[in-house]
Amino acid sequence: MCTIVTKKIMKLLLSFLMCLFVLSSRSQAINESEVPLNIRQLNKKKYPTVKDSKWNKKGEVFEVRQSVNKKQCLVCYSKEAHIISTENEVKIVEVPKPMSDFIVTNFKGQTPTNVCKITDEKGSHSFAAEINHMRYIFDDKGGFLKQEMLYD
Numbered sequence: 001m002c003t004i005v006t007k008k009i010m011k012l013l014l015s016f017l018m019c020l021f022v023l024s025s026r027s028q029a030i031n032e033s034e035v036p037l038n039i040r041q042l043n044k045k046k047y048p049t050v051k052d053s054k055w056n057k058k059g060e061v062f063e064v065r066q067s068v069n070k071k072q073c074l075v076c077y078s079k080e081a082h083i084i085s086t087e088n089e090v091k092i093v094e095v096p097k098p099m100s101d102f103i104v105t106n107f108k109g110q111t112p113t114n115v116c117k118i119t120d121e122k123g124s125h126s127f128a129a130e131i132n133h134m135r136y137i138f139d140d141k142g143g144f145l146k147q148e149m150l151y152d
Contacts, residue, residue, distance in 0.1 A: 027056035027063060035062055038081040046083075047073075074116075087116040087128070095127050096142025107131050 032040065035055050039062050043053070047068055056063040061084060062077045074087040092100055092115050103112065112129040119125055126145070127138040135148045 027058035030055050030057050035064075036079065036081070039077045039079075042077070042081050042083075043075065046075075072114075072116075082121065084121050086119045088119075090115055090117050090127075092129075095129075096138070096140075099127055099129070099138045099142035099144075102136075102138070102142070102144050103129060103131070 032053065032055055034057070043050075043064055047066060050066045050068060053064050053066040056065075060079045062079070064075050064077070066073055066075075068088070071089040073089065076084040076086075078084055092103070092112065094117075095115060103110075110131055112131050114128075114130040116128050117125060118128060125140040127140075127142065129136050129138075130150060133150045135150050137145045137148065139145055
């Protein structure tokens with residue numbers, strides 16, 4: 001009897017700790033003034049026409065969401081002001097055919113809420129589509145890689 005109660009308490013404690021981890025790993029909105037100057041300057045140099053930027057901090061990473069050429073753009077910077085990745089909004093017709101085929105086959109009649117092209121710090125490309133609170137990641141040729149739960 002005691003071991004059953006102990007197991008239930010351990011499961012409850014583990015669930016609680018997992019929830020804390022998920023909540024603590026989420027990004028936190030910050031004011032632009034809280035972003036290090038070198039990161040703000042780099043972003044301004046790279047995107048000089050952007051007027052309205054929304055900044056978040058996730059651990060040591062600074063994220064900025066902004067509109068570039070009337071499309072959404074997310075840029076992730078390290079604390080040393082290096083670009084880690086960029087995500088640029090694209091239309092579903094601009095993605096590789098295997099990706100659009102995957103979406104049509106697996107999500108009949110549904111439209112992704114967000115589709116983007118991702119470029120990492122090495123210049124490699126991938127794609128992502130958000131459907132039903134999930135994010136589906138594809139390689140540069142449109143091959144499905146993985147899915148992730150969206151928390152925001």
